Amino acid sequence: MAKQGTLLVVDDNKNILTSLQYLLGDHFTRVITSTTPVTLPTMLQMEKPDVVLLDMNFSSGLNTGNEGLYWLREIRRLRPQTQVVLFTAYADINLAVTGLKDGATDFVVKPWDNTKLVQTLKEAYDKSQPKGKKGLNTVPVEEDNKEMYWGNSPTIRPLKLTVEKVSATDATILITGENGTGKDMLAHEIHRLSGRVNGPFVSVDMGAITETLFESELFGHVKGSFTDAHVDRTGRFEAADGGTLFLDEIANLPIHMQPKLLTAIQKRSFVKVGSNVPQPTNIRLICATNRNLEQMVQDGTFREDLLYRINTIHLHIPALRERQEDILPLTQRFLNQYSTQYGRAITSISEGAKKKLLAHPWYGNIRELQHSIEKAVILCDDNELQESNLELSNMIxxxxxxxxxxxxxxxxxxxxxxxxxxxxxxxxxxxxxxxxxxxxxxxxxxxxxxxxxxxx
Incomplete structure (x- = not known):
């Protein structure tokens, strides 16, 4: 078979990089290597790899895989058409499932089988090639226009009616609820039902933005405004112009940074780092948190005037344990979704599995349920999901x-x-x-x- 495509291998073990260059050089047109993921943003821009084989751990003594997951998300953000295969010495099914959920094509466990490794990378390369219109990015992405599944429990119906009323407006909305209840999904649903549906939906995890990059991330910067500012950067406020800006984990924003956000919301404009020219923005703002902002105001950790600005409409999502009627319908939807995704013919749920699902407290809410069903589908060898396939967490x-x-x-x-x-x-x-x-x-x-x- 003729050699095709560009492969980037990122691993801190130089011996592994040398071995893989010899092995994979016979199968790819170009094999590029790097011992650190820090170079990824530059290499994605300069080399435009079709596939990245990404190690999961780089810091000595840390074997959690968090670094790999972080850089996986960065690759998906910076160059979505590049396929990522995770490379790990720790055969952890939970980590593999998390990586697949975050957009990885597949994963390979060290020590690897040469034939399997080559096959996996070749399949990833095939997925990187457009199959639709020429030049069109056909990488699967979350469908903003896909209707949200609400369920039929009495606790969720009032929320649905309120959402249908307020979505057509441009009112600022605050979504609250426990982790995993689907606050981001609700934000997407509001965008889908709004007059801005054809505009961009830009999501920002406020808890993941470092203080030093806060202004650059939200408002952008101009070339030369600080060290490493080699090009102009578009901030999230500018990227969301004409659409919806979703600020998740808003309570994680330190209080000394809150005035800058408040000013941008009040004035409907922002100033890029390194510039002094205000730039108007036309956005619909949605914020979300799992914390009690009123209590934080009393504690002096959240500004009262900022709370008023983001809280025109307050929507609270009930916990999954408060809507038991929706557990099995949601389970069936996830079962259908992942059976199709992983090529399994699982069509039903055993009575024992149903009882186990209904008895579980689901402190991780819908996210925990989805994660559990995905894992169960991967482990199931039957046409019916069994109780033994459900490895539910011991979260308290x-x-x-x-x-x-x-x-x-x-x-x-x-x-x-x-x-x-x-x-x-x-x-x-x-x-x-x-x-x-x-x-x-x-x-x-x-x-x-x-x-x-x-x-x-």
Whole structure:
């Protein structure tokens, strides 16, 4: 078979890179290697690889795979047509499923089988090639125009009616609810039902933006405005012009950065870093959080005037355990979705599996259910989903600290308290970062950032 395509291999082991260059050089037109993922943004722009074989761990002593997942998302954001195959020495089905959910084409476990590795990378290359109109990006993406599944429980019906009323307006909306309830899906649904449906939908995870890049990410920058600003950058406010801007995890924005966001919302304009020219923006703003912003205002960690600006309409999504009637219909939808995706002929759910699903507390909500069904489909060898296929998590509700009027705990700094809380959550969840993040009410990436900060 003739050699085709450009392959980029990213792994911190130079011996592995040398071996793969010899092996894969017979199958790809170009095989490029890098020992660090930091070079990925530049290499994606300059080399335009068709496929990236990406190691999952780069920092010594860290075997969680979080680095690989972070860079996977960056590749999907920066160059969606590039296919990513994950490369890991840790055959963890949870990590593999997370990577596949985040857009990876496949994964390969070290030590690898040469034939299987070549076949996997070739299949990834085939997927990178457009199959529709010439020049059209046909990489599967989330369909903004796909109607949201609401369910039939009494707790969800009032929410649906309110959404149908407010979506047609440009009112600013605040969505609240526990992690995993589908706040991002609801934001997409509001956009789909609005008059801005043909405009862009731009989503920003406020918990994943570093303080140093906050203004550049949201408002953009001009070339030469700071070190490494080699080109002009379009910020999220500009990218969302004429459409919807969704600020997820809004409560994670530090209070000293909140005035800049408030000013942009109030004035309906922004100024790029390195410029002094205000630029108008026409956006519909939707924010989301799993935290109590009113309490944060009282605690002095969230500005009251910003809360008023983002809270014209408040929509609260009930937890999955409060809408039991929707568990089995949602399960069937996920079963159909992943059976098709993974080429399985699973059409039904056993009675034992149904009872197990209904008895589970689902502290991770719809996201936990979806993750569990995807994993079950991968593990199922039958035409019917069995109870034994369901490896449900042991996630527990976040503990409420007990107080004693006769005892005073030693005073800790906020950093010390946060470090203890993060460590306790990770230990309690046996190192499962998805569960720990859900327990803490933050994103997985935010948890990873905090672990790095505190050396956990």
């Amino acid at each position: 509700a976040p503990p409420v600290p007990e107080r004693s009027e006769n005892m005073e705990a030693p005073v800790q700094t906020l950093d010390e308290m946060e470090k203890d809380l993060v460590k306790r959550a990770v230990d309690q969840c046996n190192g499962n970062l998805s569960q720990a993040a859900a327990t803490l009410g933050i994103t997985r990436q935010t948890l990873y950032n905090k672990m790095k900060r505190y050396g956990i």
